[in-house]
Amino acid sequence: QVTLRETGPARVTPTQTLTLTCTFSGFSLNTPGMCVSWIRQPPGKALEWLALIDWDGDFYYTTSLKTRLTISKDTSKNQVVLTVTNMDPVDTGTYFCARMSVTGFFDYWGQGTLVTVSS
Amino acid sequence: QSALTQPPSASGSPGQSVTISCTGTSGDVGDYNYVSWYQQHPGKAPKLLIYEVTKRPSGVPDRFSGSKSGNTASLTVSGLRAEDEADYYCSSFAGRNSVVFGGGTKVTVL
Numbered sequence: 241q242v243t244l245r246e247t248g249p250a251r252v253t254p255t256q257t258l259t260l261t262c263t264f265s266g267f268s269l270n271t272p273g274m275c276v277s278w279i280r281q282p283p284g285k286a287l288e289w290l291a292l293i294d295w296d297g298d299f300y301y302t303t304s305l306k307t308r309l310t311i312s313k314d315t316s317k318n319q320v321v322l323t324v325t326n327m328d329p330v331d332t333g334t335y336f337c338a339r340m341s342v343t344g345f346f347d348y349w350g351q352g353t354l355v356t357v358s359s
Numbered sequence: 360q361s362a363l364t365q366p367p368s369a370s371g372s373p374g375q376s377v378t379i380s381c382t383g384t385s386g387d388v389g390d391y392n393y394v395s396w397y398q399q400h401p402g403k404a405p406k407l408l409i410y411e412v413t414k415r416p417s418g419v420p421d422r423f424s425g426s427k428s429g430n431t432a433s434l435t436v437s438g439l440r441a442e443d444e445a446d447y448y449c450s451s452f453a454g455r456n457s458v459v460f461g462g463g464t465k466v467t468v469l
Contacts, residue, residue: 277458279460285463286362286448286460286461286462286463287397287405287448287450287460287463288460289450289457289458289459289460292456292458294456298456300455300456300457302457303457336404336405340458341410343391343393343410343411343452344391344393344395344450344451344452344453344458345393345395345407345410345411345450346395346397346405346407346450347407347410347416349404349405349406350404351403351404352404
């Protein structure tokens with residue numbers, strides 16, 4: 241059974257760095273073809289893909305946020321971590337992690353964690 | 360990485376069919392048969408309905424079907440049911456290991 245769960249702060253202040261952790265089970269990120277992505281969704285708005293890390297440790301970011309994102313993995317803990325620097329109120333939203341195939345679809349999702357950026 | 364274009368809303372009566380379009384470019388939808396569709400109920404995580412344009416994961420009813428022509432992909436929901444009322448999102452592989460989502464379509468069952 242594949243599960244993913246996001247954890248992190250519910251609120252950050254502007255300019256702070258956000259750190260989110262995705263803890264997963266039921267698969268190994270060492271297995272060729274396995275990837276984990278982060279996706280976010282502002283309240284009432286569309287999904288936005290942010291970043292992915294693959295079984296080989298390679299990582300990729302959405303162009304618009306590339307300078308602010310860092311994704312990493314700890315295979316021994318079955319965790320993927322996303323950091324977002326210089327948080328702004330427009331970054332408020334629900335952040336999801338999801339298992340991703342090499343052809344770009346997301347077959348298992350976490351329940352999401354709502355992050356509010358406010359002073 | 361511009362968002363894919365979806366109509367903001369669609370509707371149909373129970374038992375009818377509704378089709379949602381998803382228009383991209385030659386850099387995403389047009390270049391790859393890697394379009395997927397997701398259903399999202401309020402307050403819930405998205406659920407995969409269709410992947411690689413036409414494939415359905417185990418457990419997804421065959422009332423949901425996908426297709427693609429050129430730069431436009433489509434999701435058809437046949438035999439609409441009350442529980443199909445939700446937001447639907449398309450996404451496409453966009454090269455260089457990136458993914459782009461559509462703006463979402465709210466489906467209302469009349």
